[in-house]
Each structure stands twice: as structure tokens, then as C-alpha cells.
Amino acid sequence: MRSTRPRGRDLATLAAVTLALAIPVPATAAAAAVSETAVEAAAAPAVVPQPVSQTNLTGTGFTLSAQTPVNVISSSDPDAAGVGAYLAGVLAPATGYTLPVTTTSQPASQAIVLNPNGSTDLGAEGYTLSSSSTGVTVTAHGAQGLFRGVQTLRQLLPAAIESTTVKPGPWTVAPVQISDTPRYAYRGVMVDVARRYFPMSQLKRYIDQAAAYKINTLHLHLTDDQGWRIAIGAIPSLTTVGASTQSGFTGGTTWYYTAAEYQEIVAYAKSRFMTVVPEIDGPGHTSAALASVANLNCDNKAIKPYSGFEVGISLYCLSDAQHISNVSGFLTTVIDTVAAMTPGPYVHVGGDETPQATSSQYAAYVSAATAAATARGKTVMGWHQLGQSTIPANSVMQWWGDADDRASIGTSGETQDVQFVRNAVQQNAKFVMSPSDHAYLDMKYDSSTPYGLSWQGYVPLSKAYDWDPTTSTAKPNGTGSLVPADKIVGVEAALWADRAYAGSDQLPTSTSQFPEPYVYAEHMTFPRLPAIAEIGWSPQSTHNYTDFSRRLGTHGPRWTAAGIGYYAAPDVPWTSGGGSGGAFNGVHTVATGGQALEVPAGATNGTQLRTSALLGGNSQKWTFTEQSDGSYTMANVATGLCADVNAGSTSAGASIIQWTCTGTTNQRWRVAAATGGGHTLTSVKSGLLITTASTANGALVTQQPNSGTALQRWTIG
Ligand code: TNX
Numbered sequence: 001m002r003s004t005r006p007r008g009r010d011l012a013t014l015a016a017v018t019l020a021l022a023i024p025v026p027a028t029a030a031a032a033a034v035s036e037t038a039v040e041a042a043a044a045p046a047v048v049p050q051p052v053s054q055t056n057l058t059g060t061g062f063t064l065s066a067q068t069p070v071n072v073i074s075s076s077d078p079d080a081a082g083v084g085a086y087l088a089g090v091l092a093p094a095t096g097y098t099l100p101v102t103t104t105s106q107p108a109s110q111a112i113v114l115n116p117n118g119s120t121d122l123g124a125e126g127y128t129l130s131s132s133s134t135g136v137t138v139t140a141h142g143a144q145g146l147f148r149g150v151q152t153l154r155q156l157l158p159a160a161i162e163s164t165t166v167k168p169g170p171w172t173v174a175p176v177q178i179s180d181t182p183r184y185a186y187r188g189v190m191v192d193v194a195r196r197y198f199p200m201s202q203l204k205r206y207i208d209q210a211a212a213y214k215i216n217t218l219h220l221h222l223t224d225d226q227g228w229r230i231a232i233g234a235i236p237s238l239t240t241v242g243a244s245t246q247s248g249f250t251g252g253t254t255w256y257y258t259a260a261e262y263q264e265i266v267a268y269a270k271s272r273f274m275t276v277v278p279e280i281d282g283p284g285h286t287s288a289a290l291a292s293v294a295n296l297n298c299d300n301k302a303i304k305p306y307s308g309f310e311v312g313i314s315l316y317c318l319s320d321a322q323h324i325s326n327v328s329g330f331l332t333t334v335i336d337t338v339a340a341m342t343p344g345p346y347v348h349v350g351g352d353e354t355p356q357a358t359s360s361q362y363a364a365y366v367s368a369a370t371a372a373a374t375a376r377g378k379t380v381m382g383w384h385q386l387g388q389s390t391i392p393a394n395s396v397m398q399w400w401g402d403a404d405d406r407a408s409i410g411t412s413g414e415t416q417d418v419q420f421v422r423n424a425v426q427q428n429a430k431f432v433m434s435p436s437d438h439a440y441l442d443m444k445y446d447s448s449t450p451y452g453l454s455w456q457g458y459v460p461l462s463k464a465y466d467w468d469p470t471t472s473t474a475k476p477n478g479t480g481s482l483v484p485a486d487k488i489v490g491v492e493a494a495l496w497a498d499r500a501y502a503g504s505d506q507l508p509t510s511t512s513q514f515p516e517p518y519v520y521a522e523h524m525t526f527p528r529l530p531a532i533a534e535i536g537w538s539p540q541s542t543h544n545y546t547d548f549s550r551r552l553g554t555h556g557p558r559w560t561a562a563g564i565g566y567y568a569a570p571d572v573p574w575t576s577g578g579g580s581g582g583a584f585n586g587v588h589t590v591a592t593g594g595q596a597l598e599v600p601a602g603a604t605n606g607t608q609l610r611t612s613a614l615l616g617g618n619s620q621k622w623t624f625t626e627q628s629d630g631s632y633t634m635a636n637v638a639t640g641l642c643a644d645v646n647a648g649s650t651s652a653g654a655s656i657i658q659w660t661c662t663g664t665t666n667q668r669w670r671v672a673a674a675t676g677g678g679h680t681l682t683s684v685k686s687g688l689l690i691t692t693a694s695t696a697n698g699a700l701v702t703q704q705p706n707s708g709t710a711l712q713r714w715t716i717g
Helices: 011-020 029-038 080-095 143-155 200-211 259-271 287-292 321-340 359-375 384-388 403-408 416-426 461-465 517-525 528-537 545-553 556-562
Strands: 053-056 070-073 101-104 112-115 127-132 135-140 176-180 186-191 217-221 275-279 346-348 379-383 396-399 430-433 488-495 586-588 590-592 595-598 610-613 622-626 632-636 642-645 656-659 669-673 679-683 689-692 699-704
Touching (some): 070 080, 080 101, 080 112, 080 143, 112 143, 127 143, 135 143, 143 176, 186 200, 200 528, 217 488, 259 275, 321 346, 321 359, 359 379, 384 416, 403 416, 461 528, 461 545, 488 517, 517 528, 595 689, 632 669, 656 699
Parallel strands (some): 070 101, 070 112, 217 275, 346 379, 379 396, 396 430
Antiparallel strands (some): 053 176, 127 176, 595 610, 610 699, 622 632, 632 642, 642 656, 679 689, 689 699
16 A cells, blocks of 8 residues: 555355356347447447446337336335336436336336346346337346346436436337346445535435445445544434534534434435445544543543544554453444444444554454444454454455555565455455555546545546456456455445545635535546446456446436536546536526626626626626536627636635636536526536625625525526
8 A cells, every 4th residue: 555645145156146147138249238339329328337238229219108107016025116116206307207106917018117026047136128119127036136227227218317307308218138237246335424424315315326326335434533423322422522523624513313314324225225334443543432432542531523634543542451341342332333223234343544553452453343243243344454353254354455555465565455455365254345546436536626635646537447356456467366256245436535625735714615515425426436336247348448438428418417516537428418408508697586697897808797687688698508518608698708717716705707718617517406496507617606695786706515595596597
């Protein structure tokens, strides 16, 4: 690992079934899925992750009407009907249809048929999907496979199906024959709610976004130095004190999930066939606990809550029998409480970045934490450092090493991380791969990324895609993997949130410089999470960046339609249309409360925009032009100059000015329907919204975080 960084069911069988699965489609299908597209690139449905086998058929496809039944075939799986209701719910906002969901023993005609009685060969998540003018059928062995197939079905519809408001259609499902099953059973995403608290609605939104790419595990990093985010009834100080900070600020309030809220997240994730893995990190990353519970400290004095950016700064006191007993009792209470609310098989006990721990202190932590988890019948997960100590058999280690570790394998300078992995493998551990130089969603894409870190260098989309789990703990030439292939259960992308705001080494001067967590999350996640999802789902034989980026390019308009503020990676051939379908192309007034966005009389290049009574003159008219990423430029009709974030600022409060049109990201605006009416106009560069100061004549216009106020909800006339 880089020195610039402070260091700190039978899954194997399922993977084998995946490979051995007899796919009931023509043998040429997989090849066709990749090559045919060259011919009909624009029209061919572009599924991400790439299915095992996809044949694009000729013909018209199946067009939904307001009466199309979602027909679930009766089965013994109690969750199958729920998938039908879910699908009808997903299709409702854009179509305006309330599709009837029926359960019958025989398939209806001219319907979307969801059949959970498919062959066991499909495994828990495999499915087949066929669509033609007579209907669509998704077949799986149980509800979970249906749910995965339904995600593919969404991608066979036009991009505007993801719109949150009614669009005209037509809603035609492309004609295809697909047969699909995942490479790995564990495909996760981690959200660091400890450094940056995600409100419930934003966490649910993120779950939905990840589920669309067949992610099936949500790892919640619930505790760290900067905050403790889960209520533990028996230890109220963990939230009254431990939840009073976030990375970069304290706010005189607390941010955490109550037990009921945590269970609501678990249930919501379950309804998207996603398992929650709670992480209680330790023995380092524990300042929030050390601030809340005095006797976890060697001097029995609670430390002050921490809101800085350092890592590797804290350690439970594990240097004498009394304190080991204190820590053990604490962990038992915490892990008992969390495990009791967690139906999934795992509890993650952290173990990363503990530079000050001696090996016996570290071992004391691992022994206490793993005993608490196994006593509750849970399988232990931990960062790969946990492997240095004795761990229960079948524990799952999460590898977050990098190219430096791989290069050291077998040399005299082998890194400790490599040795820890070897030790874990000897103990029969399984592995989830999260190589930090590929799968860390908090790494900047390039020098212009406003958020995140770069201790692993930049991670552009191509790098997020450019790795294979079977060689992520191998020598640079790909040989000698430390972890046997059959011990790899899957992959996980990690959205750390140390720097979930624009800025690097400087503390923000005000909390208004923090964008809403979803703005950070979407910018860093899209388009990289789909890359990791494809590595986890699709066969290595279909792994091809050129083909992936072509398919992914058609998803930009889907994200725009869904209001996802993604990063338009420059090497992806993003298709236009889709989201708003270019719906806003043309000349518009832009007004809120009867006050229109305008350039003042006599304005020159650089003049700040303002709002004044809507009169409809040319200075209040804007030409919207859709860009390749689905966003728009807005050129003033009177001056020909474009709405622009002054100096490309990513700070809240920066002026919106008019400037010579260049098409750069500080002149691109995402148009999204807002809750409460009107549209928001979000800067592609900063993620902040065009906002007027008031409804007074001449009020000045700046960019601000989304606050839901009417002063940033515009009527586009
Ligand atoms: C390393 S990776 C960490 C986290 C940071 C992250 C930032 C790991 C297990 N620990 O504490 O948030 O880097 O990139």
C-alpha cells in the first residue's frame, strides 16, 4: 500500500454453478452481444452489467399500454408478488400508468410475465428474459432472480422510463433473448455514513441507484473517528456525544440512525434484495466511541469529539486486563444490539489502520469483536488487516490493497498487507475484493474533481474498470494469486466520505460548503459503480472497456432522466436525448415566484445574473441547448452569453454570471423536476443549484446547495 497513505449459502459452489450453467440460447449469442452492436449501435439495447448471453432480435418489440398486466406466476416464494408490485412502481412515474399486478397459475398474453418457477440451475440470482411483440417473460428460480431480471428489463426501455415525471413514450421493450447469472455472489457498495451522515431519504435513493446495477450488498460504515451513527439503547452517550461531529464540522446537533431507522433501511434494502452489512470499526477509527465512553480510554477520561481529517489517530485502550475487559464488554453490547437488528449473515468488525496497536493489543480486539459476532451466529467480516490475528474459519476479509502490494509479492520487501492476506488464507478465510486503486469511489477522477482524495492517484472510469478479482492479490504479471479463486466471494466499491465537499486540505469555513451527501455520492458513484458492478456480475470473457463504455454511454440519459448528477467521463461516448429527450431545447423564460432570471440592462461579459419581474423581453429569454451528457447550456437571447458559474467555483455562494459560451462544465446545467414543483438547474461542475436571493426585484443569483426552497425551483416557460 502506498506510503503516502497513513496505514494504518456456499458461495464457491454458486460461482461454480455460474460457470457451468447451461444457457438455453444459441451458442453464438455471447459473441453476438458484443459484435452485432457495431452495426446497430444506436438502437441495440445496452445492458450494464453485460449479461452472460444476449441476442438482439429483429422485430418491433413489446409496447406497454396503460392496461398491460404485470403477471406474476404463482409460486411458493412469498416475495415474488412484491417484485411485480415493485416493477409496476418503477414504471409508473414516467409512463403515468398504474399497471395491474396479477398473480395467476398460467401466463397472461400481451403481458410482462414474471415466472419464479424456473430451473434451479439459474441459482438464486440468475434469470432469462425474452421479449417480442407478444410480450415479455422473465423467468428465475425465485423472487431474487426475478428482481435482477427486472433491472435488465428497465434497461430495455427508452431512457426516459427513468424520468420522475410523465413522458410521452411510446414505451417499447427492445426485442431480445437474454440468459444471465452472476460471476460472484457478493457484489457490494460501502457507504461511509460515519464521516458524512446520509439522511434516510438519500440512503434509500442510493440503494435504488445501486440495485439498478445488480448490487446486492450495502455495507454501512457506521462508526469512525468522526462519528458514531447507530443508536445503541444501553449506551446513549454513543449518540448524544459520538454523533455530534462529522468529517469537517460540528453542528450543535447529532446525526445518527435510530434503531427504528436502521431497521427501516434494512427492510428497504431487503425489498431491493440487498443485504445490509453493518460495520463497527475498531480498534482504531474509534475517536467517537472514545469520546462517548470514558473507560475505553487508558486514563478513563473521555476525549473530545473529533471532526478533523486524520486517520490512524485513535485506539481503544487494550494495554491491561481491566481495559481489555471494558472493551470486550462494550463490543458485546454494541455487536449484540446491531446483530439483533441485522438479518443478514455478516457483521463487519473493521480492523484497518491501527498504527499504534501492538500485535497483542490488536489480537485482543480481534478476539473480543469476533467472539461477540460469532456468539450471535454472525459471520465475521473485516478489512484484510484482521488476518494478522486469529479469525474464525470462513471469515470474510475485505482486500483494499493496491499495485504496490502486488509488486511486493515474493520480494524481500513484501508489504505487511501481503503477509496479513497470506495469514488469513491459511485460516481458510474468504475474500471480497476492494482494491483501493480501482474500487475506491472517493478517489478523484482527475485534477478537476471537486471532491474526494487522491492518495491512490486519480481513478478515472477506465481504471475503475481495469482489474480482475482473480489477479487483485497476484503478482503484476497476474500469476501467483495469494487468494485462491474459489475463496473470492465477490467485489465491493467503497464510497468513503472523508472529503465529501469541495476542498482539500483546508477546513471549509462554513457548513454551506458541504453539498448534500447525495450530490457527492452521485458524482463519485456514477459512472464508476456500474464498472465495479460489471466486474462483479459479468463473465471475465466479456470484459472489454471499449464495449463497456459504449454501452454505458447510453445510460447517461437514463441518469439525467432520474435526476442523477453523474460525472460525464470524457472518454465515454455519451448519447444525448433520453432523459429530457432534449425536451428543453429552445428558447425559454426561467422564473420563480413571477421573477425571471435575466441579465441586467447594460450588462457586459462577467455581469452577475439577477431576477426581476417577468416581462418576457430578450434579456429574460434563454436558449437551452442539450449537451452530450444530457445537461444544457443556457445562452441569453439579448447578449448571446451563457449562464456561467463565476471562475468555475465549486463553493456555495459563488455568483452566476453571463460569460462567453464555451460549453465547459461550469456552463452546463442539469434540468431536473423538483419535488414541490418547478425545475432545479444544477451546475455540472459544482453540483450546486442556480438560486436567487429573494423575490425582490433585482435580487442577485448565486449557486447554493439544494435546500428545497422555492428560490431555486424554476418554471421553465
Ligand atoms: C482508507 S481503506 C480508509 C478509510 C479512509 C479511506 C479514504 C480503509 C479500510 N480505511 O479510513 O476513509 O482510506 O480513501
